[in-house]
Structures are given as structure tokens and as C-alpha cells.
Amino acid sequence: MTTTTEVDLDVATYCLRLGDDALVLAQRLCEWAARSPQLEEDVALLNLALDLLGQARSLLTLAGVREGRGRDEDALAFLRDEPDVVNLQLVELENGDFGRTMARQLLVAAYAVPLWQALCASTDADLAAIAGKAVKEVAYHLDHARSWVVRLGDGTEESHRRVQAGFDEVWPYGFELFEVDPLLERLIARGVAADPAALQQVWRATVEEVLAEATLVVPETGWRPTGGRSGAHTEAFGYLLAELQHLHRSHPGVSW
């Protein structure tokens, strides 16, 4: 029996945060199944969801191991209540139309690419191994989002208007991507976690470049909703969690 250290608990929380981001975004993307604009997009969106689900499973499993309380991926995904789920609010927002979904995809993927690149060099070997796989997946996620944002922005008048509206709506939730708290500071100091300050520069450059190519403008806002990392959520989240968890919770302790 190994003893759980303070560092283990910090890593567990960090993995929970990243795992919840992946799980909640996968859940949102799955809502597009058999509802997308064309068959190729059904394949592509489910592909993104499958990658994110794989990341979520690895991260939640690692979180459970480090936490040392015997919780596996399913216990963590299905049996935590809303205040204990610590994803960014950005990923839980309702999909809206395809333009808004792609706007969110761009903001998330432009952050995920430098995040996983940095985590490939994490001093935590297990996290670095997860990053090694994720970094290849999110490169495609960024390409996918970029190509749609550019086509929608520089497509028709209607698509331009819709995708710009999508960016305007999701943009304020992007600030939360780069917040730092004491836990993150401790993990950055140990070389475990990625430093948001460095990520933000890369993110900003990517997003601005894509928006310019798409003939879209960077939204201006002073509003910075926050709180996801401490379990504060939007009203839409309760419905998402209910749908995710109800069947598992209705049959406690069984196998599936």
C-alpha cells in the first residue's frame, strides 16, 4: 500500500480538471449525432468526441489512482455531483448552431494544442504519456475547427453573421482557460502542469490568425465569467449532467 502525498492529490485534481473538460465537451459533441449539416460532419464530430472521450477516460483513471480512494473512471464520471465537477464553463455551454459549436471548438483546440505539447514534457511520466497521444489528436481538432471557421466566416453573409455571433457568445468564457490558482502554481513549480501564461500567447496568436483569415473580428468584452474549476456551473450544466449520469445511477453497483 503506497501512501498518498500532497503532490498526488494536486495531480489528481489537475487530471480531474482536464478530464472533466474532455468528458463534458465530448458529451456536447455527441449531441450532434445524426443532426449535423452533412454526413461527413457526422463522422468528423463523432471522431472528435471519441478522441475526447479517450482522453477523459485516461485522465479520470489517473486521477482516481493518484487520489487513492479506489474511484475508477466511471465512479468519477457518474457519481460526482455538480459542485464536484470541475470543467471549464466554456465546454459546458449549449451547442447552439453549427457556427457557435465551431467557434467553441476553435477556442478549445487552439488551447489544447499548446497545452498537450507542454504536457509531453511534464515531470509526471503518466501525464506525459497521456499527452503524447492527445497531442496528435488535438492537432486534427484544431485543423477541423480552423477549416470550418474560415469557410463560415468567409462563406456567405448568413454564415459570416452566424459564426461571428457564435464567437461573440462564447468568447467571454475563454478567459477561464488561463486562470491560475495556488494548486496550479505548485504544479507548475514542480514541472507537472503547463503554465497558462505561455499557453495564452500561443492561443491568442492562433485564434487571431484564424479570425483574420475568416474575415471575423475579435470580440471585445469586459465580462469574464469564471468559477468552473471550483465547481460553479451555468444553468445548462445540470441538464447535461442529468443525462450523462441518470442511467448509471439508477442501477447502483452493477456491471455494464
Add this chain to the structure above:
Amino acid sequence: MDEQAFTARVTGDDRVEPRDEMPDGYRRTLVRQIAQHAHSEIIGMQPEGNWITRAPSLRRKAILVAKVQDEAGHGLYLYSAAETLGADRDELLDLLHTGRQKYSTIFNYPATSWADVAAIGWLVDGAAIVNQVPLTRCSYGPYARAMVRICKEESFHQRQGFEAMAVLAAGSPAQRRMAQEALDRWWWPALMMFGPSDVDSPNSAQSMAWGIKRFSNDELRQRFVDATVPQAEFLGLVVPDPDLRRDEETGHYRTGQIDWSEFATVMRGDGPCNRERLARRVAAHDDGGWVREAAAAYAAKHAAARAVAA
């Protein structure tokens, strides 16, 4: 076009390729069959797709996402195969959306419990394989080749469905009940997937002569029943057919009468989910119109810009 020579050619295992001469009737029959098959794949995403967000474990969720994604891929290959015969995907979709072409009646039944997801994999993908394996030897090359790839994936889906059903059947009383009720719901509709008895199936003889069809509906149905009844017994589930018995002489299972009036009702559009399935498909297509238009406008703009630059 010498129709007799063509028929002789497809009877001896020669494959017809897109550029080859072929009788109009052969082309029309194939386009309709491939299109209806493609429509079935994409409508078939709905009943199971509805369960992705509710799947009871992350492993099952991932398996289901991959499966529904495969079905979208099957739709894509099949529309492409139809396009090799001169059809156009948008026109075929329009025929689906306006009810002028059909899809498999099986997808007009509701999937109301998690066990239905397992039952669909086990029974519906299982029946699809029995129907489709002979199509890998179909006389039209592109269709036959698409079916090789599709059948591999369908058999994977069938095994996953059976495995999910086995877990439920060996689970809690509530899970066992869920499993039995799903078998009760899907058994008869699955048998109907093979179509009416051959005496009532007007197009069968011509399709046989053209090498599009290799076995009769009844032969294929029998094959499915013989394979599936022992699986149900293995799971400890009861096939909902009081007349089901094993013919000791031939070794075949004999089922009771199939209620073909139910099949006709669903075919006519009055199954439990016909309206819902089609409405959802049409809504997705309509809601996505502005996205497809944007992609086309962007491509046209940039093709023009490239032409000017060159």
C-alpha cells in the same frame, strides 16, 4: 445492349464495373437498392444515437460513439457506390426526405431502454450481416467491394451487441428484465428485415438472374434464425415465439407465423417512429443548409481567386 449476353456474363462470376455497358433496368435496380441501403444506414444512426449521451459507462459510451460513426461511414460509402452508377447524393437524399425512397422498416421501432442498444447490435446488425454477406459477391463491383468493408464492421457491431446483452442477461434482476423486454421488442421486427416471403416478393427473380441477389429472403431468414436462437438460449433469454421449435430431421428452427400486416403498416409509414425519424433527418438537413451553402460559396470564391492568380 445484348441483355442475354449480359445475364450470361453476370451469371459466370464476372464483375460489372462503372464504365461497362449494362441494361437500364440493372442500373435502376442497383441505384434503388444501394440508395435504400444507404438511407437505412443513416436513419439507423438515430435510435442508437439517442443513447450516446446516456450510456451507462464510459467504455460503453465510446463503443457506441464508434458504432454510430461507422454507420455514418457506411452511408458515405454506399452513396458513393450509387454515384458510380450516375446517381447524385443530393438527389437521393431528396428522394428519402420526400418519402419517395424507403429505408429499412426496422429503424421505425423505438429504442426505449439501454438494452435496446444491445439488442440492435446483436439482432439488427446480426440480420444485416446475413443479408449483406452474399452482397460481397454481388455482380456490381463497387457495391460488392463496399459490402466487404461494411460487413467487417457490422460483424464487429454484432459481437459487441451480443456481449453487451450477455452482461445484462447475467446482471441484476432489473437488467435481466431489460434484456428480455428488448428481445421481445426486436425479435419479430428483426425477422421482417429479410423482407416478405419469396412468393410475395416480385423483384426477387430478376435480381437473382442479374447476380444482385444470391439467396431468397426465406433462405436468409432461416440462416439468421438458426444462428440466433441458440445464442438466445445461451443468454438464458426466451425468444418470444410460442411456436418456435427445432426440426429434428433437418436441424433447422421453425418459427411461428410472421405478422406481415404489421410489416405492411410500418412500410406504409405508420410504424411507431416513421414520422419522427424522417422529421429528424429532414430537420438536420434543413438546419445545415446554410453551412453547406457557406462551404460551397467559399470553395467557389477561392477557386475563382486561384484561377485569376494562375
